[in-house]
Amino acid sequence: MDFQLTKEQKQYRREIIDFARKNLNDEEYFEKFSEDMWKKISDFGFLGLVIGEDYGGLGENYLTAAVALEALGYGCENNGFVFVVNNHIWVSQNLIYLYGQKEAKDKYLADMIEGKKIGxxxxxxxxxxxxxxxxxxxxxxxxxxxxxxxxxxxxxxxxxxxxxxxxxxxxxxxxxxxxxxxxxxxxxxxxxxxxxxxxxxxxxxxxxxxxxxxxxxxxxxxxxxxEGHIILTNALEWERCYEFAPHIGAMQRIMEKCIDYVNQRKQFGKPIKQYQAVSHKISDMKISIEMARLMLYKIAWLKDNKRSAYSEVSMFKVFVSENYIKTCRDALQIFGAYGYTKEYPIERELRDALSCSIYSGTNEMQRNTIFQILA
Ligand SMILES: Cc1cc2nc3c(=O)[nH]c(=O)nc-3n(C[C@H](O)[C@H](O)[C@H](O)COP(=O)(O)OP(=O)(O)OC[C@H]3O[C@@H](n4cnc5c(N)ncnc54)[C@H](O)[C@@H]3O)c2cc1C
CATH class of the missing domain: 2.40.110.10 (Butyryl-CoA Dehydrogenase, subunit A, domain 2)
Known part of the structure; x- marks a missing residue:
């Protein structure tokens, strides 16, 4: 398999990170929806990522979408806003595009891609x-x-x-x-x-x-x-993959904050990075990011090749959510009492992360699905 991203994919990833950092990190909107940010991401063209050009979208393939979503999760510290975007793209607009009737596509898609209607x-x-x-x-x-x-x-x-x-x-x-x-x-x-x-x-x-x-x-x-159960299954397949892709970017962002902190925070006369109990937490974060990314690219490949990813998305959902939560908990431990205060971003990151083992089908239910397929 070729794991090399194209020049265009790398460039797009950089553009999304820059865009998100400049436009989506206003702290005033960490706890409430921002119409202004919604307008900005619509104008950036992000909402039409995987919608065909005939409907005004970008027509990107699913691997590029995976890279793009990870980049959004990395650059945008407002996890709630990323969740708004994902619910709109993957389990509303995308379902109309893939399974809707022509009249509905004509009626809704252009407005949804332009952000005039939220899904x-x-x-x-x-x-x-x-x-x-x-x-x-x-x-x-x-x-x-x-x-x-x-x-x-x-x-x-x-x-x-x-x-x-x-x-x-x-x-x-x-x-x-x-x-x-x-x-x-x-x-x-x-x-x-x-x-x-x-x-x-x-x-x-x-x-x-x-x-x-x-x-x-x-x-x-x-x-x-x-035959709505087919649409339901498909919807959850999209959701369990692409709504969890940004969490990989979030893990990377949190890991980098931890690396900065362990370099500058000193106890017993030396930076805390010199204590293995601290540094191994960061190594574990890196392992999770790499493994999650491999799973994501495999699922994107399956999607680009029009194959089902039914059990893969359940495994991915469980792996990402549990390691995302672990990363946030370990980050809190590394930041000590400072991490527990509202002055630092870590407590909010943990609060945001906790729900991901519940939504999109709980992790217990995913484990049931994985086992049902096996035995
Ligand atoms: C942040 C967030 C956003 C959400 N957004 C949406 C949305 O946009 N649209 C939407 O439709 N829903 C949404 N949901 C709802 C979500 O899909 C449900 O919360 C989820 O399916 C679990 O249902 P429940 O909360 O009623 O838990 P319950 O089904 O009552 O489960 C309670 C506990 O029992 C366990 N359990 C239940 N049955 C079994 C079993 N057979 N085997 C093992 N364990 C079991 C569960 O894993 C869980 O731990 C959202 C939830 C959250 C937290």
């Missing part, structure tokens, strides 16, 4: 988390359209999104079946709840969404009617 995905409900297919949200055909009723929970981008990919039961028997719909926030019967306060990812607002006799036009069905 979100709505699977989870108050009583159905890991067991997503036990969802209660229901839709049935009425006068050529669909009538949607139900409620979704923990929807990232909820309070700021214009377009939601909503999963609903559309057949109860003989086989329970699901369908994915594009629902606009302005459709009648859509109610968006208040921002739910979380321990991290503050720049990404989250809410409940309720649908009461909401009429969804038939051209807003994504994929085939009653």
């Amino acid at each position: 979100a995905i709505a699977i989870t409900e108050a009583d159905s988390g890991s067991d997503a297919l036990s969802m209660g949200t229901y839709a049935y055909e009425k006068d050529g359209n669909y009538l949607l009723n139900g409620s979704k929970m923990f929807i990232s981008n909820g309070p700021i999104a214009d377009v939601f990919i909503v999963f609903a039961v559309t057949q109860k028997e003989p086989v329970k079946s699901y369908t994915a719909f594009i629902v606009e926030k302005n459709f009648e019967g859509v109610y968006i709840g208040k921002d739910i306060e979380k321990m991290g990812l503050g720049a990404c607002p989250t809410s409940e969404i309720t649908f009461t006799n909401c009429i969804v036009p038939s051209e807003n069905v994504i994929g085939r009617f009653n």
